[in-house]
Amino acid sequence: xxxxxTWIWIIVACLGMGVMSLFGLAAAGVYFVAxxxxxxxxxxxxxxxxxxxxxxxxxxxxxxxxxDNSERAQPTRVLREIPSGTTRPDDLWIxxxxxxxxxxxxxxxxxxxxxxxxxxxxxxxxxxxxDLEDLDLDVEELERIGPTxxxxxxxxxxxxxxxxxx
Numbered sequence: 464x465x466x467x468x469t470w471i472w473i474i475v476a477c478l479g480m481g482v483m484s485l486f487g488l489a490a491a492g493v494y495f496v497a498x499x500x501x502x503x504x505x506x507x508x509x510x511x512x513x514x515x516x517x518x519x520x521x522x523x524x525x526x527x528x529x530x531d532n533s534e535r536a537q538p539t540r541v542l543r544e545i546p547s548g549t550t551r552p553d554d555l556w557i558x559x560x561x562x563x564x565x566x567x568x569x570x571x572x573x574x575x576x577x578x579x580x581x582x583x584x585x586x587x588x589x590x591x592x593x594d595l596e597d598l599d600l601d602v603e604e605l606e607r608i609g610p611t612x613x614x615x616x617x618x619x620x621x622x623x624x625x626x627x628x629x
Contacts, residue, residue: 501569507621510560510567514623517558521612521627528598528614536598536614548609552628555605555613562621577602 505513527545528536555577557570598614605613605628614626 499571499573502566504565505560505567506565507562510562510623513567513569514558514560514625517556517625517627518612518615520610520629524612526612526615527608530616542601542604542608545608547607548611550609551606552610554629556625556627556629558623558625560621560623574602574606 525539527539527542529539531537551574553574555572555574557568557572559568600613605611610627610629612627614624616622616624
C-alpha cells in the first residue's frame with residue numbers, strides 16, 4: 464500500500480499536468496486566432512485594391528445574398544437549385560473595411576471548425592447598419608455549392624464587407 468507521501472506526489476503531478484494542459488490549449492487558441500484573423504491599418508486605396516483582388520476570383524458572379532431596400536439580406540437565388548461544385552471549399556473568408564477607423568479585417572474560418580458548431584452559421588456585425596446573421600448560412604449547403612461569392616456589401620458610408628468560400 465502506498466504511503467500518504469506517495470499519494471500527495473501523485474495528486475500534485477496530476478494537477479501539474481492539468482495546468483500544463485490548460486496552458487497548451489491556451490497557446491493553441493492564441494496560435495489559431497493569430498493565423499486566421501488579420502487586422503491592419505490601410506489606406507482607402509489599399510483596401511479597395513484588396514477587395515478588388517478578392518472579388519476578381521469570382522469575376523462577374525452575383526453574390527448568393529444581397530441587401531434589399533430595407534437593408535435585409537435576401538437570397539439572389541434558391542440555394543438548393545444551384546448545381547453542386549466540383550471542388551469543396553476549405554475556408555469561409557470574411558473581409559471588412561471600416562473607413563472611419565482605417566482598419567481592414569480579414570478572417571478565415573475553416574469548414575472543419577464550422578461543422579463542429581451549429582449547422583447554421585451566424586456572422587454578425589451590427590455597427591454598420593447591416594446584420595449578416597439574417598443570411599442564416601447553411602455550412603453543408605455552402606460546401607456542396609463549392610467556392611462561391613456569398614455576400615458583397617458596399618455601404619453608402621464607405622464600409623465594405625465581402626464574404627466568400629474558397
